[in-house]
Amino acid sequence: EAQVTQxxxxxxxxxxxxxxVTCSQNMxxxxxxxxxxxxxxxxxxxxxxxNVEVTDKGDVPEGYKVSRKEKRNFPLILESPSPNQTSxxxxxxMPGGGLYNEQFFGPGTRLTVL
Amino acid sequence: DQQVKQNSPSLSVQEGRIxxxxxxxTNSMFDYFLWYKKYPAEGPTFLISIxxxxxxxxxxxxxxxxxxxxxxxxxHIVPSQPGDSAVYxxxxxxxxxxxxxxxxxxxxxxxxLSVIP
Numbered sequence: 290e291a292q293v294t295q296x297x298x299x300x301x302x303x304x305x306x307x308x309x310v311t312c313s314q315n316m317x318x319x320x321x322x323x324x325x326x327x328x329x330x331x332x333x334x335x336x337x338x339x340n341v342e343v344t345d346k347g348d349v350p351e352g353y354k355v356s357r358k359e360k361r362n363f364p365l366i367l368e369s370p371s372p373n374q375t376s377x378x379x380x381x382x383m384p385g386g387g388l389y390n391e392q393f394f395g396p397g398t399r400l401t402v403l
Numbered sequence: 404d405q406q407v408k409q410n411s412p413s414l415s416v417q418e419g420r421i422x423x424x425x426x427x428x429t430n431s432m433f434d435y436f437l438w439y440k441k442y443p444a445e446g447p448t449f450l451i452s453i454x455x456x457x458x459x460x461x462x463x464x465x466x467x468x469x470x471x472x473x474x475x476x477x478x479h480i481v482p483s484q485p486g487d488s489a490v491y492x493x494x495x496x497x498x499x500x501x502x503x504x505x506x507x508x509x510x511x512x513x514x515x516l517s518v519i520p
Contacts, residue, residue, distance in 0.1 A: 293446070322508075324510070329412070329512055330512055331409075331492060331510045331511050331512035331513045332447070332492060332494075332510035332513075333510070334507065334508070334509075334510075337507065347507070379446050379447070381446075391437055391439075391449035391452060392449070392508065393449075394439075394446030394447045394448065395446050396444075396445055396446050397444070397445070397446050
């Protein structure tokens with residue numbers, strides 16, 4: 290089944306404790322992206338990657354890191370989480386290079402930073 | 404400054420009637436528009452899209468209308484069903500031939516639709 294998977298689905302952590310949220314897709318998509326969803330603000334892009342070893346900042350990259358060493362994986366790293374990073378996070382993937390492509394989203398990771 | 408706006412945070416509609424969800428954008432470089440639907444505890448799923456060369460695109464009960472001069476699009480759902488109750492996100496992408504960051508998709512804040520049986 291074609292899908293985007295994220296782990297963990299739920300995470301409660303404390304300020305400053307490094308964490309990684311994994312994202313994997315099995316559709317051989319070039320493009321992957323991370324979003325956070327907050328009430329009243331919708332989906333805001335954190336980072337995106339147009340291919341292996343190519344990453345770029347989205348609209349709200351501060352406090353986050355990403356890497357794209359393999360095509361299928363795009364982990365989101367919070368080196369020193371803070372309470373303002375409490376949010377619902379979505380990973381997405383999309384075929385690259387096309388004019389009219391839609392994104393496929395993972396099920397979401399709900400992160401709480403205490 | 405939000406480039407994609409959905410000014411109605413919520414909308415309630417009676418089953419069988421028409422639902423109209425609106426979206427406005429400010430960036431004239433946007434060339435391709437998408438609607439996503441999101442149920443609680445799930446990721447958004449693609450619903451319907453429209454490119455700027457069209458003013459209407461229809462898929463079953465869902466129709467999207469684009470008014471480029473007004474920088475406005477709308478999603479019509481006819482007839483509305485209880486299973487349509489979800490959050491709907493409008494999204495926009497720049498023209499890939501005119502904008503190098505064409506894969507940077509901008510989402511609106513969403514409209515929560517409730518269809519009442």
